[in-house]
Amino acid sequence: MDKGNDTKTAVSLMKMALALLDKAGEGTSAAACHLQAAIDAGSGAPKPLAQSEKVP
Numbered sequence: 001m002d003k004g005n006d007t008k009t010a011v012s013l014m015k016m017a018l019a020l021l022d023k024a025g026e027g028t029s030a031a032a033c034h035l036q037a038a039i040d041a042g043s044g045a046p047k048p049l050a051q052s053e054k055v056p
Contacts, residue, residue: 011042 014035021032040047049055 007042011039014039014042 018027018032018035018039021027021029021035026032039045
């Protein structure tokens with residue numbers, strides 16, 4: 001198995017699911033928010049700063 005390719009496929013499927021939720025008017029639902037967080041994590045996006053952290 002190609003782990004990198006499998007991760008890309010999973011992120012792609014999550015993006016499709018998010019688009020379907022948006023189309024159904026559920027773009028701000030808990031499921032959509034969790035999907036976006038999973039997409040960010042799976043694609044290597046930087047995590048948001050905590051309230052106690054300062055912008056450099």
